[in-house]
Amino acid sequence: MENIIYQSMKAAIRILENQNVIANNLANISTTGFKETFNLTIKNENVKNLYKTQTQKYYNFSEGILTNTQRKLDLIVKKDGWFVIKDINGTEAYTKNGHLQINSQGQLTIQNHKVVGNKGDIKIPNNINVKILSNGVIKTIDEKQNKNFEKEIGSLKLVRFPKNNLIQKSNGFFYLKNKEVDQYSTIPHDNTVRVQSEVLETSNVNPTKNMIDMISNARQFEMNMKMISMYDQNIEHANQLLNVNN
Known part of the structure; x- marks a missing residue:
């Protein structure tokens, strides 16, 4: 019994x-x-x-439903790519949430966490239009004399790895499992990952x-x-x- x-x-x-x-x-x-x-x-x-x-x-x-937002800082990362952020401990974490914001310091953030750049920190100038290309490159758009002048100011770090190497923590972000963290200090940027702007992926x-x-x-x-x-x-x-x- x-x-x-x-x-x-x-x-x-x-x-x-x-x-x-x-x-x-x-x-x-x-x-x-x-x-x-x-x-x-x-x-x-x-x-x-x-x-x-x-x-x-x-x-x-699996991919959630895609919704058009017509907002240039709303992104989806395609297929098995991931956005990279820094958590409160300064550790790289991964997310599919592409709702980017600009904080008071001119930094790109996701859920109030700083977005990691491919070539260092990303600084967005005040009162300037930006666009993000499909490869994650960020450009400012300055209109002068009815002409648009574009300037690259940074690029997003985008990564790709097998999904079974990921584990989700209580903060909602994904991390590499311990054995993978020991193998790599940081995951390198993947030039083949693509994003699309003015679209968000909903929950699945x-x-x-x-x-x-x-x-x-x-x-x-x-x-x-x-x-x-x-x-x-x-x-x-x-x-x-x-x-x-x-």
């Missing part, structure tokens, strides 16, 4: 972890570039023909599927709680019988 309650408790804890992941997905339906997350439970059979479960997190990297969360999964998990959790409750009742009845016999 002890094994039954142990397995029920483990299953209940696993279900709660899944619910947290689903709740986070639903909370980020409107987050630009957000990638849906799932917990995958794997059962491994050992030499005693018993099953040991292991939970692994994986990500849905499927709300219907996540709601169904949440309801299913709730029912499974209730079933495990009932099993634990029945175990407690059986123990109580057994103790009453022992007391009567004594």
Whole structure:
């Protein structure tokens, strides 16, 4: 019996972890570039023909719906490319969110984190129009005498790597797994990655599927709680019988 309650408790804890992941997905339906997350439970059979479960997190990297914004600092990075930012610790992190802003210091930011440039820091002059080319090059546009004069002021660092090398942290950004971080101090810019301006990629969360999964998990959790409750009742009845016999 002890094994039954142990397995029920483990299953209940696993279900709660899944619910947290689903709740986070639903909370980020409107987050630009957000990638849906799932917990995958794997059962491994050992030499005693018993099953040991292991939970692994994986990500849905499929593309979200593309929306036209007509804003020059809104970008999508195509296919398996990524934008690069610096987190609060100064570590490079990766995102599909291409909603760029210019802060009071003239720096390009994503979600208030500085965007990393391919050739050093990017400084945007005040009161100037800019455009970003498909290769990430940033140019200022100065109109004089009905003519446009363009000047390159920097370029975005764009990277590409296998998706199974990535892990997402609580800040919502992706990082390379430890073994990859040890291998590379920083990931080099990839000249083949392309961006497109005036477009944003929405979250790829499927709300219907996540709601169904949440309801299913709730029912499974209730079933495990009932099993634990029945175990407690059986123990109580057994103790009453022992007391009567004594």
